[in-house]
Amino acid sequence: MHFSIPETEVRSDENGSTYVAYNIHVNGVLHCRVRYSQLLGLHEQIKKEYGNNVVPAFPPKKIFTLTPAEVDQRREQLEKYMQAVRQDPILGSSEVFNSFLRKAQQETQQIPTEEVQLEIYLSNGQKVKVNILTSDQTEDVLEAVASKLDLPDELVGYFSLFLVQERGDGGCTYVRKLQEFELPYVSITSLHSPDYRIVLRKSYWDTAYDSDVMDDRVGLNLLYAQTVSDIEWGWILVNKEQHRQLKSLQEKGSKKEFIRLAQTLKYYGYIKFDPCITDFPEKGCHVIVGAGNNELNFHVKLPSEQMKEGSFKVTRMRCWRVTSSQVPVANGTANPSSSSKCDVKLELAFEYLMSKDRLQWVTITSPQAIMMSICLQSMVDELMVKKSGGSIKKQMQKKRLSGTFQRSDSQQAVKSPPLLDSPDPSREQVVKLSTKLSSVSLRGLSSSNSASDISGNDFHGNYAFEGIGDDDL
Known part of the structure; x- marks a missing residue:
């Protein structure tokens, strides 16, 4: 989840007094409006429960009324604070933090409990x-x-x-x-x-x-x-003979056999994203990204109209990050801090080992960048649980017994500490993955091929996940 505070508002309370509201956005969408005093209260609660050592710095109080420049400076500081808390594996999954956001969301939307x-x-x-x-x-x-x-x-x-x-x-x-x-x-x-x-x-x-x-x-x-719906949407690729077999099983009501046949088909269990833009293998390429089978699958259309397809295995990504920036809408100004309406531009970038000694950043520009990041994280979590001999069922039973639903230990291991410092202070913390990666190759597809005719990955590599140790993450 990408937390940001892109704007402030001057609002009036029930007594008619004015105050500055800080608009907290999640994935570019307004989640809640809060006052500085509310965030300070959250900070004090976190300190009380977890101690001063793990709590990020909080912008100090001011004696006098803030100037517009000081308000904007505080907005930036509070944004960094919220991002730091959310990215912390303990604080970000704490009930103190989550309950604060739930209450603030309900108050902002003015929806009573009923x-x-x-x-x-x-x-x-x-x-x-x-x-x-x-x-x-x-x-x-x-x-x-x-x-x-x-x-x-x-x-x-x-x-x-x-x-x-x-x-x-x-x-x-x-x-x-x-x-x-x-x-x-x-x-x-x-x-x-x-x-x-x-x-x-x-x-x-x-x-x-x-x-x-x-x-x-x-x-x-x-x-x-x-x-069935994934097949109807074209998320799972099916040829004519497979379609005939599936239809026959469907008519017989053989649901298990239907699923087992579907499991053998390309892209079974994938989530497909809307068409977007990537800089791989060339800048400005249109791409359809799919997440599944511990990989991000690319179906790329080059500027030359040539089609290329292939996969980036999650176990061979060194790290990834999500970047958010504001882009003025049509007829707007070029100044993101002005009052003109801006759209949020989201990018997912991951560092990948293209060959034995060559790492390369691959960037995807998409409104669904956060969703892609969540998919990557959940794949890593699942792999780590499986590697430790656990299962989803055991995890859920453990969480239910404890009475809380906490982020998994595997996610804590992956997210802390960060591998790299982001060169852009507005970027979220980089997520670390295994550094034991292998090679990738690329070959093209004929532009005359339809998606249903594609049967193999056209840039991919193999990696033995069992080689990962705790010191690699």
């Missing part, structure tokens, strides 16, 4: 209506959906709630995975658009976990519905 009915969608478009409180957090809503569907408790952790935007062409854009610091009802309501919906989807990558899910009737139906 019972409501929330619609959650399945992958096939079916709606599940759950009765919740407007103040229920993401985990509460997920459990309410699972209860309504009669999904066993031990399988709840295999699924997550995602914010999705419906497109005019019948497809959908996965905006983000709903987080522990937000209230799903408030998040969806504040968008004021019927194009957005909350979707239940599996949240693991290793197809071996499919067996656990398929052992349960409800789990099987959810996984089957997702697989």
Whole structure:
């Protein structure tokens, strides 16, 4: 998640007194408005619970009224503070931090706590209506959906709630995975658009976990519905013969066999992102990125119209980072600090070992850059859990027994300490991955090939993940 405070507002309280509100954005979208005193209160709570040694520096109080320049300086300092807290593996997953953000979100949107009915969608478009409180957090809503569907408790952790935007062409854009610091009802309501919906989807990558899910009737139906819709959207590539076999299994009602056949198809279990821009292999290339199978898959259209396709394995990325910047909209000014409306430009950049001794940064410019980053992180988390002999089921049982849903130990190991210092102070902390990487090669595809005709990766490499040790991360 990318936290920023791109703007401030002068507002009035119930007594008519004016104050400066700092607008906290998550992934470029307003999450909440807070006063300096509220953030100071959060800081004091964190210090009390975790001690002075782990808490980042907080901008000091001022005796006199701040000038506009001082307000902007404080805005920048508070932004860095919020980013530092969120990126800390302990503070960023703490209930103190998350509950503060949930309360601030609800207060900002001025939605009182009351019972409501929330619609959650399945992958096939079916709606599940759950009765919740407007103040229920993401985990509460997920459990309410699972209860309504009669999904066993031990399988709840295999699924997550995602914010999705419906497109005019019948497809959908996965905006983000709903987080522990937000209230799903408030998040969806504040968008004021019927194009957005909350979707239940599996949240693991290793197809071996499919067996656990398929052992349960409800789990099987959810996984089957997702697989069918992924095929219909073109996320999973199917040739004519495979399509015939799948149709036959569908007509027979053979859901397990249908899924098992789908598991053998290219891009099974991937999330596909909207077309965007990359600088690999050339600057300004149009690309469709997919995340799955512990990789980012690129289908690139070069300026010469030639098509290239291939994969970047997550285990061969040395680190990655997300960059946010403000870009003036059409007819706006070139000054991001002016009052003209600006769009947020997001970039995901990862450092990859192209050959034995050559690391190279690859950049993707996309509004879904944060979602891509979350996918990378969850792949690493899952690989680390698997390497340690654990499983999703064991993790979820442990979290339920503790009564809290904390970020996994594997994520802490990957995120701390950072490998590199970012050259740009506005960048988020760089995420460290294994430095034991191998080579990559690239070859082109004929521009006449259609996506359904592509059968192999055209730039990729192999890596033995079992070679990673704790000192590599």
